Amino acid sequence: MEKLEVIGEVGRGSYGTVWLVRCRGLSNTPHSTPPLVLKCVELKGCGVREVELARQEVAILARMKHPNIVSYKGSFEEGGRLHLLLGYCEGGDLHTRISLQCSSPFPETTVVRWFIQITMALQYLHHHHILHRDLKTHNILLTRCGLVKVGDFGISRVLSSPRDLATTLVGTPYYMSPEQLASRPYNHKSDVWALGCVLFEMANTASSLPCPRLALSHLQGVEGKGRDGWGCFLVSSVVSFAFWSPPSSHDNPATVPSASQVLQLPYIRRHMALFLQ
Numbered sequence: 001m002e003k004l005e006v007i008g009e010v011g012r013g014s015y016g017t018v019w020l021v022r023c024r025g026l027s028n029t030p031h032s033t034p035p036l037v038l039k040c041v042e043l044k045g046c047g048v049r050e051v052e053l054a055r056q057e058v059a060i061l062a063r064m065k066h067p068n069i070v071s072y073k074g075s076f077e078e079g080g081r082l083h084l085l086l087g088y089c090e091g092g093d094l095h096t097r098i099s100l101q102c103s104s105p106f107p108e109t110t111v112v113r114w115f116i117q118i119t120m121a122l123q124y125l126h127h128h129h130i131l132h133r134d135l136k137t138h139n140i141l142l143t144r145c146g147l148v149k150v151g152d153f154g155i156s157r158v159l160s161s162p163r164d165l166a167t168t169l170v171g172t173p174y175y176m177s178p179e180q181l182a183s184r185p186y187n188h189k190s191d192v193w194a195l196g197c198v199l200f201e202m203a204n205t206a207s208s209l210p211c212p213r214l215a216l217s218h219l220q221g222v223e224g225k226g227r228d229g230w231g232c233f234l235v236s237s238v239v240s241f242a243f244w245s246p247p248s249s250h251d252n253p254a255t256v257p258s259a260s261q262v263l264q265l266p267y268i269r270r271h272m273a274l275f276l277q
């Protein structure tokens, strides 16, 4: 810890403070080392479950190597706190970025570029049988060069098999899928639902946080009025795709749509082909 110099605070989460730090003594020229993010999770007074979740976040992040997932640099426990060192995303989180956008919408190209990267991250996680379970704009980070990285694996869960369904009620209410609200098991389709909510939020800059049900009815209204723009179509497609077939304990995993399948949908492919080159 004494090798870390705190430069400032970058965020405050539910479990503690997130600091911008620099490693001292790694180089003769101290300012040449890139700054890192230090996420401190208070373990004192936490229940066994919270401590387990914090350690699980470390274990999951340490395994994840993907350009669209926040990079893990190391961790240590000291003074009753768990410390996680992460790559710094200079652009901050997407929620703040959206709130700074005021009333002008993001260009569709920006929304699509971000959406593809978030979907790629989700596809990678699901491929490794990891459910994020708290995908939301607060947990999506931007770098200086416009890369998007999914972070905050605090309540993520590794499924022991693709058939496994998570039953604990976790996550953020606005992003919760119908099956979560009904206390039914969570699987990777519920992450895809949250992805639809994120897309809706990005495409509806400066509007209030969408409630999935409201989002759906709103989008159906938009489609009914024949409004131009494939952005709405994409949003409604992803959202209603997740809505159309909510997971249940009787689901055959082979029929459960994954992020990669959503990406394979003809309309998504058609509009994204340009950006995937």
Ligand code: ADP
Residues within 6 Å of the ligand: 010, 011, 012, 013, 014, 015, 016, 018, 037, 039, 070, 086, 087, 088, 089, 090, 092, 093, 138, 139, 141, 151, 152, 153, 154
């Ligand atoms: P919590 O589990 O407490 O929600 P997060 O990991 O989501 O903690 O971090 C809280 C906030 O800190 C994020 O919403 C973001 O604003 C900021 N933050 C977290 N990690 C980074 C990072 N790697 N780079 C830049 N900002 C970050």
Ligand code: MG
Residues within 6 Å of the ligand: 013, 014, 138, 139, 152
């Ligand atoms: Mg968070």
